[in-house]
Amino acid sequence: MSNLIIWTLDWVPEGPRGFVRDLRLRWACEEAGLAYQVQTVPFADRESNHLTQQPFGQVPFLTDGELQLFESGAGLLYLARKSDRLMPDDPVSAAHTLQWVISALNSIEMVTVPWWFLSLSGNQDNGLGKWTEKRLQQLESVLEGRDWLVANRFTVADLLMADVLRIPEVRALSNRPASEAYVQRITERAAFRKAYADQLAHFEAADRCWS
Amino acid sequence: MSNLIIWTLDWVPEGPRGFVRDLRLRWACEEAGLAYQVQTVPFADRESNHLTQQPFGQVPFLTDGELQLFESGAGLLYLARKSDRLMPDDPVSAAHTLQWVISALNSIEMVTVPWWFLSLSGNQDNGLGKWTEKRLQQLESVLEGRDWLVANRFTVADLLMADVLRIPEVRALSNRPASEAYVQRITERAAFRKAYADQLAHFEAADRCWS
Numbered sequence: 001m002s003n004l005i006i007w008t009l010d011w012v013p014e015g016p017r018g019f020v021r022d023l024r025l026r027w028a029c030e031e032a033g034l035a036y037q038v039q040t041v042p043f044a045d046r047e048s049n050h051l052t053q054q055p056f057g058q059v060p061f062l063t064d065g066e067l068q069l070f071e072s073g074a075g076l077l078y079l080a081r082k083s084d085r086l087m088p089d090d091p092v093s094a095a096h097t098l099q100w101v102i103s104a105l106n107s108i109e110m111v112t113v114p115w116w117f118l119s120l121s122g123n124q125d126n127g128l129g130k131w132t133e134k135r136l137q138q139l140e141s142v143l144e145g146r147d148w149l150v151a152n153r154f155t156v157a158d159l160l161m162a163d164v165l166r167i168p169e170v171r172a173l174s175n176r177p178a179s180e181a182y183v184q185r186i187t188e189r190a191a192f193r194k195a196y197a198d199q200l201a202h203f204e205a206a207d208r209c210w211s
Numbered sequence: 212m213s214n215l216i217i218w219t220l221d222w223v224p225e226g227p228r229g230f231v232r233d234l235r236l237r238w239a240c241e242e243a244g245l246a247y248q249v250q251t252v253p254f255a256d257r258e259s260n261h262l263t264q265q266p267f268g269q270v271p272f273l274t275d276g277e278l279q280l281f282e283s284g285a286g287l288l289y290l291a292r293k294s295d296r297l298m299p300d301d302p303v304s305a306a307h308t309l310q311w312v313i314s315a316l317n318s319i320e321m322v323t324v325p326w327w328f329l330s331l332s333g334n335q336d337n338g339l340g341k342w343t344e345k346r347l348q349q350l351e352s353v354l355e356g357r358d359w360l361v362a363n364r365f366t367v368a369d370l371l372m373a374d375v376l377r378i379p380e381v382r383a384l385s386n387r388p389a390s391e392a393y394v395q396r397i398t399e400r401a402a403f404r405k406a407y408a409d410q411l412a413h414f415e416a417a418d419r420c421w422s
Contacts, residue, residue: 051349051352055349055350055352055353056314056318056346056349057349058318066303067302067303067306069306069307069310070310070314071310071313071314071317071318073313073316073317074306074309074310074312074313074314077309077313078306078309091278092277092278095278095280095285095289096280098285098288098289099280099281099282099285101285102282102284102285102288102316103267103281103282103285105284105313105316105317105321106282106284106316106317106320106321107267107269107282109317109321110316110317110320110321110324110325111325113321114321114322114325114326114339115325117338117339117342118338118339121338126338127328127329127332127337127338128325128328128329131328135267138266138267138268139266141262141266142266
């Protein structure tokens with residue numbers, strides 16, 4: 001029996017369902033064939049009820065026996081060490097997997113997430129619009145030349161990059177056919193479909209308890 | 212002789228000096244006692260002249276023999292594997308170092324850098340101001356309780372977090388005494404002072420060549 005536990009919220013409104021980041025960790029475990037459980041912290045008072053596990057009041061976090069770990073990006077790299085289905089063993093490919101994971105977090109998401117946050121108020125052409133388009137276009141140029149980011153195969157870097165790119169507002173921003181094909185191909189994987197369905201089912205079950 | 216090469220720009224204007232991210236890698240090498248060289252790509256046409264090494268047209272990137280690696284965060288984690296002065300050997304502390312490195316990149320910098328970018332136009336109270344203050348205050352609560360992020364000692368997570376927090380506009384945003392003491396303590400380290408002085412000297416030497 002596995003000691004891996006993915007912690008998420010017990011319930012969220014409909015909007016974020018399918019996009020809560022516990023999905024990243026579920027998906028990685030599914031790809032790697034790692035057994036895991038899902039446990040929850042309450043949605044009510046979520047910004048203060050689990051600060052000892054996650055100092056920014058977010059989910060997910062991971063426990064593996066005694067180890068407690070927050071940041072989905074860190075969780076992915078931690079899980080990747082457990083399975084070469086997520087990260088190749090050879091040192092160069094492992095370093096490049098790390099590189100593209102960080103790139104998804106700090107070159108793409110660092111621009112797309114604040115842009116998306118500002119566009120929630122109705123203005124996609126906000127102060128971050130041009131920067132966002134530029135970064136996405138630079139990534140498009142990379143994806144025009146290859147199917148996968150690392151070693152000509154799926155890695156956890158593709159998992160994370162596709163998860164960053166699949167946000168509907170990001171996906172709809174400008175015409176980037178290579179990126180769109182990349183997102184489609186990766187989100188058709190059985191492990192993604194299962195993780196996605198499991199997250200939806202988790203929150204739907206909570207609806208029934210609350211109703 | 213080391214094969215480690217840190218690549219940066221041959222020149223930058225005065226504004227970014229002391230903040231170009233090659234400093235992160237210089238600093239890590241100085242902390243770890245790793246020999247390295249610095250080489251350059253031209254500032255002119257920087258957005259397109261080294262796309263094969265860095266697809267977003269940025270610096271730094273790192274070479275180590277045949278390996279090429281971009282993203283300063285990835286470079287730091289790569290270098291951390293070479294020295295326990297950057298990351299403790301025990302698996303729990305190593306995982307927590309990874310966690311806080313990712314946190315600096317994806318929970319703090321993902322908010323502070325776009326906020327800073329928007330405030331360049333003169334408006335610190337932009338759409339990201341409240342989010343930035345909230346995250347920095349959450350981090351302040353963490354730093355009120357400890358001197359270091361991991362294992363009660365300096366790690367590469369402190370190097371990166373202090374580098375993220377030492378941006379003058381970030382440092383000046385609200386009163387956070389624990390964070391300020393943390394930045395001061397860490398940027399007084401000999402390895403930071405040397406890396407900082409070396410970066411300034413590198414760009415000043417270029418001034419003389421160009422004048």
